[in-house]
Amino acid sequence: MKMVFLGPPGAGKGTIAAKAKDYYGIPHISTGDLFRNNIKNETPLGLQVKSILGSGGLVPDSITIEMVRNRISESDCAKGFILDGFPRTIAQADALAEMTDIDAVVNFDISSEEVIERLSGRRMCPSTGRIYHIVFNPPKVAGKDDETGEDLIQRDDDKEDAIKHRLEVYTSQTQPLIDYYTERGLIRNVKTNNRLQPEDVFELTKKALNG
Numbered sequence: 755m756k757m758v759f760l761g762p763p764g765a766g767k768g769t770i771a772a773k774a775k776d777y778y779g780i781p782h783i784s785t786g787d788l789f790r791n792n793i794k795n796e797t798p799l800g801l802q803v804k805s806i807l808g809s810g811g812l813v814p815d816s817i818t819i820e821m822v823r824n825r826i827s828e829s830d831c832a833k834g835f836i837l838d839g840f841p842r843t844i845a846q847a848d849a850l851a852e853m854t855d856i857d858a859v860v861n862f863d864i865s866s867e868e869v870i871e872r873l874s875g876r877r878m879c880p881s882t883g884r885i886y887h888i889v890f891n892p893p894k895v896a897g898k899d900d901e902t903g904e905d906l907i908q909r910d911d912d913k914e915d916a917i918k919h920r921l922e923v924y925t926s927q928t929q930p931l932i933d934y935y936t937e938r939g940l941i942r943n944v945k946t947n948n949r950l951q952p953e954d955v956f957e958l959t960k961k962a963l964n965g
């Protein structure tokens with residue numbers, strides 16, 4: 755199954771994609787994680803996009819599209835994949851449609867107030883990308899990853915100014931994709947909020963995909 759997870763930053767796409775990856779046995783492709791890995795490894799691509807990610811803006815379509823084209827042509831993607839954070843613009847969605855046929859687009863629907871509350875408390879394991887929240891999904895030991903024990907970090911773009919900018923970018927550039935995929939009959943809505951546990955949201959996601 756080839757899926758796209760759509761929704762504002764902080765909607766829980768990454769957390770649910772990590773569960774869906776194990777359940778469906780297909781890779782989870784997060785463009786944000788791909789960029790962050792390039793930044794961490796100081797690759798030419800990483801150096802090119804570092805300041806863009808820090809500000810909460812979007813990486814140019816041409817760069818992002820090529821990165822995804824290369825990733826989904828790898829052999830582990832033959833049976834399907836979960837795209838998390840891509841497409842984010844109509845141009846990216848058009849490019850994706852030319853690369854392959856998508857089976858479903860899950861739209862994680864959450865209010866801006868809940869997103870702000872969620873992003874400002876979000877913490878991440880820098881090596882695995884595993885995501886926590888200081889209140890809603892805390893690690894077993896405060897500040898440490900459950901499996902590797904590494905110190906958790908707060909992403910630069912989860913700080914207040916960048917959050918505001920990311921939400922504006924989402925509204926102007928990415929939200930139009932809801933209509934785009936609705937017109938193509940692919941949208942599956944999952945209404946979520948900060949009181950739902952990731953397991954509950956994953957159940958809703960499975961139902962939305964089967965229904």
Ligand code: AMP
Nearest residue numbers: 785786807810811812813818839840842
């Ligand atoms: P995310 O982890 O999905 O919130 O992405 C973090 C950042 O990576 C975004 O704020 C953008 O700067 C960049 N990024 C991720 N995916 C895309 C995309 N599809 N198009 C452009 N920029 C992206």
